[in-house]
Amino acid sequence: xRTLETDPxxxxxxxxxxxxxxxxxxxxxxxxxDGSLYDIHQQVWYVINPDxxxxxxxxxxxxxxxxxxxxxxxxxxxGHHLPQAIARRKDPPQRxxxxxxxxxxxxxxxxxxxxxxxxxxxxAAARLKKQFSQGGMLLMDGAVWSAERAFFGKRGHGSCxxxxxxxxxxxxxxxxxxxARLMLTGIGxxxxxxxxxxxxx
Numbered sequence: 001x002r003t004l005e006t007d008p009x010x011x012x013x014x015x016x017x018x019x020x021x022x023x024x025x026x027x028x029x030x031x032x033x034d035g036s037l038y039d040i041h042q043q044v045w046y047v048i049n050p051d052x053x054x055x056x057x058x059x060x061x062x063x064x065x066x067x068x069x070x071x072x073x074x075x076x077x078x079g080h081h082l083p084q085a086i087a088r089r090k091d092p093p094q095r096x097x098x099x100x101x102x103x104x105x106x107x108x109x110x111x112x113x114x115x116x117x118x119x120x121x122x123x124a125a126a127r128l129k130k131q132f133s134q135g136g137m138l139l140m141d142g143a144v145w146s147a148e149r150a151f152f153g154k155r156g157h158g159s160c161x162x163x164x165x166x167x168x169x170x171x172x173x174x175x176x177x178x179x180a181r182l183m184l185t186g187i188g189x190x191x192x193x194x195x196x197x198x199x200x201x
Contacts, residue, residue: 026087036153135182136175143169
């Protein structure tokens with residue numbers, strides 16, 4: 001899979017018509033400058049929408065992977081509207097297969113009145129298990145959780161930090177179609193800031 005530095009360049013966009021049974025998607029690796037959640041969000045937006053304007057594609061997710069050193073970070077993109085020059089077609093994991101995963105799960109949810117509240121690991125673990133089940137995956141016992149915080153970094157928000165859990169574990173695919181939807185929609189909130197994307201490792 002090729003990588004892309006986020007320097008000014010024109011990109012062709014993949015055909016938005018989903019391929020066979022709407023199950024497949026594109027993935028790409030890009031290298032971005034280290035920064036706050038908002039800084040990285042802006043760099044990812046530029047890769048997806050180099051021309052800016054009104055017609056911005058929102059049909060994608062992304063997740064930070066690891067540091068590249070020299071002030072750079074590797075990001076994984078996933079969606080139907082990635083730059084054709086860097087996107088690689090991916091098929092959904094098949095029923096009966098086991099996979100290790102990593103996910104950054106935002107530790108904030110909304111109540112019935114649409115008010116945000118902070119969640120603890122017990123609440124998040126129960127919700128994650130349910131969402132995996134709805135997405136055609138069985139979450140195996142033994143997931144490793146760590147509580148983290150990341151600097152938001154958008155002007156006007158001061159020193160705001162966003163709490164999240166980094167989760168490593170294993171899943172078994174029980175329904176390929178449901179898993180394909182889960183891989184494309186993600187889990188939980190904050191997807192515009194790199195949370196909620198399921199990364200199979």
